[in-house]
Amino acid sequence: MSMRIAIENLHFTYPSGVVALRNVTLAIEAGEQLAIIGQNGSGKTTLIKQLNGLLRPSQGTVRIGDWLTTEHSVAKMAARVGYVFQNPDDQLFKGTVRDEVRFGPGNLGFPAEKIELLVQQALTLLELTDKADVNPYDLTATWRKRVAMAAVLAMDTPIVIFDEPTTGQDYQSVQRLAQIFQTLHEQGKTVIAISHDIDFVAENFSRIVVMGQGQVLLDGPAQTVFAQAEVLNSTDVEPPQLTRLGQRLAIGPVVYTVENFLAALRKENDMQGER
Amino acid sequence: MPDNLSLYIERDSPLQRLNPLTKLAISFSLILIGFLGPGYWLATLLFICVLVPLSIWGKIGPEFLQRTVRLILPLALFLFVMQSLFYPGGRTVLWRFWIFSVKLEGVQFAYLTATRLMNMVGAFLLLLLSTHPSTLMTDLTRRGVSPSLTYILVSTLQIIPQMRNKANTIIDAQRSRGLETQGSVRARIGALLPLVGPLVFGSLVDVEERAIALEARAFKAKRVKTSLIHVPDSVRQRQVRIGLVVLTLVMIGIRLWPL
Numbered sequence A: 001m002s003m004r005i006a007i008e009n010l011h012f013t014y015p016s017g018v019v020a021l022r023n024v025t026l027a028i029e030a031g032e033q034l035a036i037i038g039q040n041g042s043g044k045t046t047l048i049k050q051l052n053g054l055l056r057p058s059q060g061t062v063r064i065g066d067w068l069t070t071e072h073s074v075a076k077m078a079a080r081v082g083y084v085f086q087n088p089d090d091q092l093f094k095g096t097v098r099d100e101v102r103f104g105p106g107n108l109g110f111p112a113e114k115i116e117l118l119v120q121q122a123l124t125l126l127e128l129t130d131k132a133d134v135n136p137y138d139l140t141a142t143w144r145k146r147v148a149m150a151a152v153l154a155m156d157t158p159i160v161i162f163d164e165p166t167t168g169q170d171y172q173s174v175q176r177l178a179q180i181f182q183t184l185h186e187q188g189k190t191v192i193a194i195s196h197d198i199d200f201v202a203e204n205f206s207r208i209v210v211m212g213q214g215q216v217l218l219d220g221p222a223q224t225v226f227a228q229a230e231v232l233n234s235t236d237v238e239p240p241q242l243t244r245l246g247q248r249l250a251i252g253p254v255v256y257t258v259e260n261f262l263a264a265l266r267k268e269n270d271m272q273g274e275r
Numbered sequence B: 001m002p003d004n005l006s007l008y009i010e011r012d013s014p015l016q017r018l019n020p021l022t023k024l025a026i027s028f029s030l031i032l033i034g035f036l037g038p039g040y041w042l043a044t045l046l047f048i049c050v051l052v053p054l055s056i057w058g059k060i061g062p063e064f065l066q067r068t069v070r071l072i073l074p075l076a077l078f079l080f081v082m083q084s085l086f087y088p089g090g091r092t093v094l095w096r097f098w099i100f101s102v103k104l105e106g107v108q109f110a111y112l113t114a115t116r117l118m119n120m121v122g123a124f125l126l127l128l129l130s131t132h133p134s135t136l137m138t139d140l141t142r143r144g145v146s147p148s149l150t151y152i153l154v155s156t157l158q159i160i161p162q163m164r165n166k167a168n169t170i171i172d173a174q175r176s177r178g179l180e181t182q183g184s185v186r187a188r189i190g191a192l193l194p195l196v197g198p199l200v201f202g203s204l205v206d207v208e209e210r211a212i213a214l215e216a217r218a219f220k221a222k223r224v225k226t227s228l229i230h231v232p233d234s235v236r237q238r239q240v241r242i243g244l245v246v247l248t249l250v251m252i253g254i255r256l257w258p259l
């Protein structure tokens, strides 16, 4: 069964009357790596909360595989969609890291051996093995965030969502996160992340959705999205520094990583050499 | 969301501009008079003839009525059912069915209790809906009430909406991890621990952060502080307050030493 995400003509209004999503239509194939960017209040969090049924459409539909989010409880949806909240302290409550990580797969009713295996894998992936018996609240905020991630990854869901995974993380942790996303990708999982860290997005995601005022403004690979400086500007997103530098140097294609910047620069130099 | 952290509704009206102490005096005297004053209809009259007009004066009439009704209605229904059926010593039977009989005394007692509660809830709501917590805090502090005491008072008023927001986020986070929160009683009880843990711990973290934030703003400094917010007051309002206190004391007096 393919875990394709299909969002159709989605509108959402909060009870307070704030219109947070307007006519969003989006299809995400299984195994995609998608980042959502956009200014504060543009509806990113509201959108991903629709994916596991925490919020339900005011109009339109959200489908995860063959399930409509309106037809299943959030607890049931949790078997398909893992959601790492922005603040780890909203979920940690067990006495040890290991128990905390066990909680999710336990809820999903896996057999005991499978749970232990998943817990072990998640702890290893997040380098938490030597902290497995520590109380999560004895760890620093950065490590608690890792515990929260492990707790969701251990549920082995085909789709994993992260709200602002990089905030407050140092360079090394961000690098580790990139590796984790890569591992998840290799396992065939769909990874969706909200981020304000534009370089992280540029380097790690093959598809970028740009939101503004509750709408999808742009949707595509980094190459095409970062070319649209004006649209990005309208939702307070600045393209990566390398992209802007590349544009100022007029070195041909839109670049966004060190590698493709250097490649474009060499090509440009070669061309000038030939002339 | 910060906008529902307090009940305050921002409107430009004379009630909103009243000195918070005046509103505090109005609320407390209404509550005390409603409970202690004579007469079967007093609490009803206070609500209809004082609280409702005040709320309309404050341009918060609909919100005031809606919230009072929503808070008091379930309680009132419960009171009526319990008291009309089981009020001890009721004799005047109004209506009888199967093994139950509805007695007049019970209905009267329920009515009296319900209207007094409505008057109390209404008086509190009028204060909370028309007064920004920080205005209240500034004014009380300026009058020499200890800042710690006003802080406790004001933060207690704010803590319920804050806790509710936090609890909702935590429930969402746990449901996202497959925790079943609806359904059987067992499921609901099982869902309590994952909620209470983060809620208590989060509150402790909040307390620590708040203490640091307060200290950083010289909360405990002994010197006289000036305030950016000017809270208006007037001689007329002072007279009204003294009048209210006297009236309330008279009511208490009549109650304690009936003529």
Ligand SMILES: Nc1ncnc2c1ncn2[C@@H]1O[C@H](COP(=O)(O)OP(=O)(O)OP(=O)(O)O)[C@@H](O)[C@H]1O
Binding pocket: A014, A015, A016, A018, A019, A020, A038, A039, A040, A041, A042, A043, A044, A045, A046, A047, B001
């Ligand atoms: N619980 C809520 N009740 C009412 N309005 C809300 C609620 N949560 C968010 N909103 C509003 O909905 C809009 C979209 O908010 P959302 O949190 O989805 O934005 P976001 O893109 O995630 O922003 P950020 O980058 O700040 O996290 C905003 O106008 C916000 O004020």
Ligand SMILES: [Mg+2]
Binding pocket: A044, A045, A046
């Ligand atoms: Mg958000």
